[in-house]
Amino acid sequence: MYGAGDVRIENRPDPTIQQPTDAVVRTVLSCVCGSDLWPYKSMPATGTGRPMGHEFLGVVEDTGSDVSGVRTGDLVVAPFTYCDNTCDHCARGLHFSCRQGGRYGFDGVDGGQGEAVRVPQADGTLVRLPVAADAALLPSLLALSDVMTTGHHGAVTAGVGHGDDVLVIGDGAVGLCAVIAARRRGAERIILMGRHAARTDLGRDFGATDVVAERGEEGIARVRDLTGGDGVEKVIEAVGTRQTLQTALGSVIDGGTISRLGVPQYEEGPVGPSMIMRNLTLTGGASPARAYIDELLPDILDGTIEPGRVFDKSFSLDGTPDAYRAMADRRVLKALLAL
Amino acid sequence: MYGAGDVRIENRPDPTIQQPTDAVVRTVLSCVCGSDLWPYKSMPATGTGRPMGHEFLGVVEDTGSDVSGVRTGDLVVAPFTYCDNTCDHCARGLHFSCRQGGRYGFDGVDGGQGEAVRVPQADGTLVRLPVAADAALLPSLLALSDVMTTGHHGAVTAGVGHGDDVLVIGDGAVGLCAVIAARRRGAERIILMGRHAARTDLGRDFGATDVVAERGEEGIARVRDLTGGDGVEKVIEAVGTRQTLQTALGSVIDGGTISRLGVPQYEEGPVGPSMIMRNLTLTGGASPARAYIDELLPDILDGTIEPGRVFDKSFSLDGTPDAYRAMADRRVLKALLAL
Numbered sequence: 178m179y180g181a182g183d184v185r186i187e188n189r190p191d192p193t194i195q196q197p198t199d200a201v202v203r204t205v206l207s208c209v210c211g212s213d214l215w216p217y218k219s220m221p222a223t224g225t226g227r228p229m230g231h232e233f234l235g236v237v238e239d240t241g242s243d244v245s246g247v248r249t250g251d252l253v254v255a256p257f258t259y260c261d262n263t264c265d266h267c268a269r270g271l272h273f274s275c276r277q278g279g280r281y282g283f284d285g286v287d288g289g290q291g292e293a294v295r296v297p298q299a300d301g302t303l304v305r306l307p308v309a310a311d312a313a314l315l316p317s318l319l320a321l322s323d324v325m326t327t328g329h330h331g332a333v334t335a336g337v338g339h340g341d342d343v344l345v346i347g348d349g350a351v352g353l354c355a356v357i358a359a360r361r362r363g364a365e366r367i368i369l370m371g372r373h374a375a376r377t378d379l380g381r382d383f384g385a386t387d388v389v390a391e392r393g394e395e396g397i398a399r400v401r402d403l404t405g406g407d408g409v410e411k412v413i414e415a416v417g418t419r420q421t422l423q424t425a426l427g428s429v430i431d432g433g434t435i436s437r438l439g440v441p442q443y444e445e446g447p448v449g450p451s452m453i454m455r456n457l458t459l460t461g462g463a464s465p466a467r468a469y470i471d472e473l474l475p476d477i478l479d480g481t482i483e484p485g486r487v488f489d490k491s492f493s494l495d496g497t498p499d500a501y502r503a504m505a506d507r508r509v510l511k512a513l514l515a516l
Numbered sequence: 517m518y519g520a521g522d523v524r525i526e527n528r529p530d531p532t533i534q535q536p537t538d539a540v541v542r543t544v545l546s547c548v549c550g551s552d553l554w555p556y557k558s559m560p561a562t563g564t565g566r567p568m569g570h571e572f573l574g575v576v577e578d579t580g581s582d583v584s585g586v587r588t589g590d591l592v593v594a595p596f597t598y599c600d601n602t603c604d605h606c607a608r609g610l611h612f613s614c615r616q617g618g619r620y621g622f623d624g625v626d627g628g629q630g631e632a633v634r635v636p637q638a639d640g641t642l643v644r645l646p647v648a649a650d651a652a653l654l655p656s657l658l659a660l661s662d663v664m665t666t667g668h669h670g671a672v673t674a675g676v677g678h679g680d681d682v683l684v685i686g687d688g689a690v691g692l693c694a695v696i697a698a699r700r701r702g703a704e705r706i707i708l709m710g711r712h713a714a715r716t717d718l719g720r721d722f723g724a725t726d727v728v729a730e731r732g733e734e735g736i737a738r739v740r741d742l743t744g745g746d747g748v749e750k751v752i753e754a755v756g757t758r759q760t761l762q763t764a765l766g767s768v769i770d771g772g773t774i775s776r777l778g779v780p781q782y783e784e785g786p787v788g789p790s791m792i793m794r795n796l797t798l799t800g801g802a803s804p805a806r807a808y809i810d811e812l813l814p815d816i817l818d819g820t821i822e823p824g825r826v827f828d829k830s831f832s833l834d835g836t837p838d839a840y841r842a843m844a845d846r847r848v849l850k851a852l853l854a855l
Contacts, residue, residue: 266770266771269771270771271770271771271795273793273795274770274771274794274795334797431605431610431613432605432608432609432610432613437792440789440792441787441788441789441791441792443788444786444788444789445784445785445786445787445788446784446785446787446788447783447784448780448784448785448787448798449780449782449783449784449785450779450780450783452780452798452801453776453779453780453800453801453802454612454801454802455613455801456610456612456613456800456801456802457801458673458797458798458799459787459791459797459798459799460797460798460799461792461795462791462792462793462794462795462796463792463793463795
């Protein structure tokens, strides 16, 4: 990406092992993330460009001398940041803060939207997938790299459990995966706030019991109507604008929890006296995807959950600029890149 | 209080039973709250004045026909808001949000800084104290009405448990009670941030293992030095300014929790991307004091905790204006009013 709206396909040097803990993975599937759309809309033009993509699944092509957990030929999925999975932060379930971790597309590491990636900390990062490289499950397994594990993080940090009422704000891929996660953890009522019928229909398939298409004050009033007047105990905010935070604050019952998943597109938020008087909790964050893959993988393998259904259109690598455009125009929910 | 700096002693009508659920309590001890100092510093002048005080302990003088839990002659403590202790909010531990609850000094209810108070929802609100009205324990029992139960709420909502490292920001009465609460819940290291030696010395008596007198960036650096460089997992913010929130954010480790107890003196706070990237949780709020009294009372009766030590000067009712001035000038930590 060279700037807002400027995504180009270029030849880059083939990645090679640089550290004994590296692996090189040849990409089979990748995709475009909702968070990729923020720079796509606002990134200042640069002369050098920035490799993009942090969700991918592929075949190990080479490994460094210290790598023992994966080997050449293994089909693996990569969580959206790499990590050693052993440091004190990882041990606390904070893989995003890993001492040796980092992000794809930065610091000399390739982006996932490309033919191959050098993955640092391969043993800590990569998870072997016990399926063939042409399995129908691959899109759902790719979702483990970010959207499904992120939606799960929302449900975990909001404390969603059996019989709960949950509001999910946002019908993007993360919001829809949060619906899957809330359902999977036993939520009874799942209200999905979104206005794109195709997406909210998929949300209903995933377990949403109610859909609220209204926004702002109207949306808040609808949620309160649906929940006896006082709002919902657990809110998963999967958009990241100031307006959706306000909607969350208006929809949550006193004593409730708002878990934020979208990267906030604001620096300051309304966390003054009323949040204290109402005993509200604001939590959430960047998912420790690596930590959740082990838990969610069996449910994908046996078909209990199908997060791959969020991919509603497939593009070739050359079609990546079209994929960005289609997602930015909201013609496509989540674009799969088949390498 | 007629405005900033303008506290007057006046004769008001003796309170009487108005609802069958009321009790009239003759005050034995009351006190001035740190939160009373906010209007003392900034309240616009009014012609009518506002009854003040929400912390008191006294003897039941009369009860309405529906009151069965307390009777005339009982020594009782009142939590800082009244509540029915039976509604759905109370059942969820949100007594501050009680459906039939309210605040002293508003809606025709007297303030606690006076000779007697009509207490609505007496059965839900008042807790009988199994001691004589002249017991040496009374100041500690009075602390149950607010500061001790509020400090406890900080420790509960921050999730403080055995072996934890905790930072308490603020050496006011609530901060000091948060130290008691953190120690009581088994915290191993308790860092108290405050610069008034007499108060931080009391904090050490209460269980603080370290005192940080520095503020702002310097204070953050000291806390990080004390905790291996990365900060503290649990922070109790017992002041309520924007600066102390910034200090909390700077002192907390990734994945940590900040519990706010002071009423925020700001409307907007820095809850943008870095809070998400660091997986921070912001929680806390107005304590359900009533819910905690049953748990804390035995520890006061047997001397395990002595929150009454925060009262460092006693005033008569007529001395109330002096009590406010002394607290506002920080000459007195917490002023006891002996009726």
